[in-house]
Amino acid sequence: MTVIAFASDHAGWRLKEELVALARERGYETLDLGVNSDDSVDYPDMAEALAKLMAAGRAQIGVLICGTGIGISIAANRHRHIRAALCHDVTTARYARLHNDANVLALGARTTGPEVAKDCLLTFLDTPFEGGRHARRVTKLSGAEGG
Numbered sequence: 001m002t003v004i005a006f007a008s009d010h011a012g013w014r015l016k017e018e019l020v021a022l023a024r025e026r027g028y029e030t031l032d033l034g035v036n037s038d039d040s041v042d043y044p045d046m047a048e049a050l051a052k053l054m055a056a057g058r059a060q061i062g063v064l065i066c067g068t069g070i071g072i073s074i075a076a077n078r079h080r081h082i083r084a085a086l087c088h089d090v091t092t093a094r095y096a097r098l099h100n101d102a103n104v105l106a107l108g109a110r111t112t113g114p115e116v117a118k119d120c121l122l123t124f125l126d127t128p129f130e131g132g133r134h135a136r137r138v139t140k141l142s143g144a145e146g147g
C-alpha cells in the first residue's frame with residue numbers, strides 16, 4: 001500500500017491538515033510529521049525529517065508545504081533520493097509525475113489556494129511516470145550515470 005508522508009513548517013500546517021484529510025478520504029495511509037501549530041520552525045528541518053523517512057522506505061510519496069514551497073523544496077532536493085517538485089497548478093503537478101517521476105509534491109500555502117492545492121495532490125497521486133526517454137533523464141538526476 002502506498003504511504004504518503006506529510007511535513008510542513010508553521011506557514012504550511014493548516015493546508016497540510018486539509019491535504020492529510022483528503023488523502024485519508026481517498027484511502028491512502030498517511031504519516032504526519034508535523035508541525036501542528038503556528039509556532040515558528042525552520043523548514044529545512046521538516047524537509048530533512050521527510051527525506052529520512054523516505055530513505056528508510058516508510059513512505060513512497062511525500063508532501064512538503066511551507067509559505068511559498070520554495071525553501072522546503074530546495075532543502076528536500078539536496079537529497080539524491082528525493083525529487084521534489086514545487087507545483088502551482090494541475091499542469092505542473094501532472095508533468096512532475098509524467099516527466100520527472102517526482103516523489104515529493106511541494107506546495108506554497110501562501111501562494112496556492114486550498115482548492116488548487118487539493119487538485120494538485122489528487123493529480124500528483126493519480127498520474128503515472130511516463131518512462132521511456134524520461135527514465136534516462138531521471139536516472140541522471142541522481143548522478144547514477146555521472147550526471
Ligand code: RB5
Binds near residue numbers: 009012043067070071
Ligand atoms: C516562513 O516565514 C517562510 O519563509 C517559509 O515558510 C517559506 O516560505 C520559505 O521558503
